[in-house]
Amino acid sequence: MELKKIIEALLFASQGPLKIETIIEITEKSAAEVNQAISELKNAYEEKQSPIQIIEIAGGWQFSTKRDFAPFIRKLFKEETTLKLSSSALETLAIVAYKQPITRAEIEQVRGVEVIAVLKTLVEKNLVRTCGKKDTVGTPFLYGTTQQFLIYFGLKSTDELPSLEEINVEGEQQ
C-alpha cells in the first residue's frame, strides 16, 4: 500500500495534529520516507487546488479547509459559533474583566442583584473561571476571565481593556 495514501488516511482520521514520529511508528518507514511522502501529498493537494490543505501546526501535520471556504463552514456551525450571552451576562462579564480577581459578593455589590446563576453560565461558557480564594471571612472564591474570553473579544491580554485606573482617577476628581 502506498505510503502517501496511508498518511492521507491517518491525517484524515486524526483528531489533532499528527506528529511525524507517530506516522513513522505506525507505518514503520524511515523519517526521510515519511517526510518525502508528506511533502508530495501537500503539493498534490495544492496543485489540484483542493479546498483542503495540509498544514504544519503545533508540532504536527493536519488537514484543514482553506480560509476562502470559512464563510460556508461558519454557516454550517452557526449554532456553535454563536455565543449566546444575555445582557446581564455581558454586564457581569465586564465587571469580572475589569475588577478581577473579584468575589461573587463584590460583583453583586456593583450590580445590585444576585449573580450566582449568571456567573455559573459564564463559567460554563469558559469566559470566567475561579482563580483562587480571597483571604477574608469565609474565604470566598475569586473570579477572573479566561484565555477564551480574550480570544472571543479579540484581546491580547486583559491589559488591552481600557485602563481602570484612569477611570478611577477621573472619579476621585469629584
Next chain:
Amino acid sequence: MELKKIIEALLFASQGPLKIETIIEITEKSAAEVNQAISELKNAYEEKQSPIQIIEIAGGWQFSTKRDFAPFIRKLFKEETTLKLSSSALETLAIVAYKQPITRAEIEQVRGVEVIAVLKTLVEKNLVRTCGKKDTVGTPFLYGTTQQFLIYFGLKSTDELPSLEEINVEGEQQ
C-alpha cells in the same frame, strides 16, 4: 467559487452526515445542482483511488476512510473505538429497529425477559432514544433508534434494514 469545492469543504468540516437540504441552504443552489456536484465529487474520489471516500449514511453524505486503511488508523487510537454490544443488547436493538416506535413491555413480550437494564445501556450508548409516549394505559415511553445507530450500522435509513422475510429464518443455527 466552484460548487463542488464548497461541498467538499463542507463535507470535510462536518462532524456528521451532511443533509442535502443543509447543503442547499448554505450554498443557495438547487437540489439538482447539489446532487450533480456530489455525484461528480464522489466519482472523482473514486477515480483517483483516494483512501478517503464519500458515502451516503444516516440520511446524509459524509467522508470516511476506506476499510483497507483500518489497520493503520486503529493504531492511531489507543482506546478501543469499536462499539461492543452483548447479544442481548443486539437482540433488543434489532426489535427496536424493526418495530419502532415500541414500548418496553412490547419488547419484553418478544424477548421473554426484562429489558430495562439493556434498554438503559442502549440509550446511554445513544443507539436508542425515547420518541414519545404511547396513548395507552400508563402512557408508556415509546423507543426508536437514533442517527448514531444508522452510522454505527452503516445504514442510509431504517428502510435499508433487510426485511425480516429476507433474513433466512432457517439461517445458520449455532
Next chain:
Amino acid sequence: MEYGIKLEIFEGPMDLLLHLIQKSDLDIYDIPISKITSEYLAYLNLMKEMNLEVAGDFLIMAATLMRIKSKMLLPQHEDEDEEEFEDPRAEITKRLLEYKKFKEASKVLKINLEKQKDVFFRKTQPEFTVEDFGIDVSLFDLMDAFRKVLEKAKKSSKEIIKEEFTIEDKIRIILSLLEGKKFVSFYSIFLKDESRYSVIITFLALLELIKISQIYVRQNEAFSEIRIYRKIS
C-alpha cells in the same frame, strides 16, 4: 457437562427454548411439548444445582409449558371441527417464531457492525478564530435590558435619597474619558458606578450624548467590544 459451558449465554427463556428445539432438530411447528418441557425443567434444575439464580422469567415459561402440556393431555372432542380446534401450542409457537426472527435480525445487525468498524469518520471540528464568531446580543438588546433596569429602579428610587452624581456630571465624565482617545469601551464607562442608580444615571448620560450628537456607539465587527466614539464635527 455440556450445559455448564452454555449456561450463561442464554438471553432468557425464549432463547433457551429455541436452543432446546434447534439442538434436537425439532420442528418448531410441531413441538413435542412433553419432551421439551422435561428438558426445560432439567435445565432449570441444573441452574439451581449450580447455585445460579433462576430468574422469574424462566419460571413463568416453565409454568406456561406445563400448562400447555396438561392441555395437550385433555381428550379432544370428536365433534369438534378441525378448523375450530386450537392447538394449545399455537401461542408459544407464534412467540418462538417471532423471537427467532429478531434473533436472526440481530445477527445481521452484528455483521453490519463488524463491517462498519473499519470505516472511520472525521471527528475534528474546524478551529474557529475570533472573526468566525457571532454574537446573539445586539446593542439594541443591551439598551433594552438597561431600560428594564431603569423601570425597576424607578419603583425603588425612594430608598436612594442621596446620589452624588447628576446626568450632567456623568456627561462630563464620559466626555473626559474620551479626551485624547478615538474611543472608549462601552463597559468602561460604567466601571466606577457602585450602585444601580449610578449605572442608570451613566446610561441616561450616554443616551443624552447620543441624542445631542456628541458621541456615537458602534460595534466594529461581530463579537468585538461595543465602543463609544466621540463625534468630530
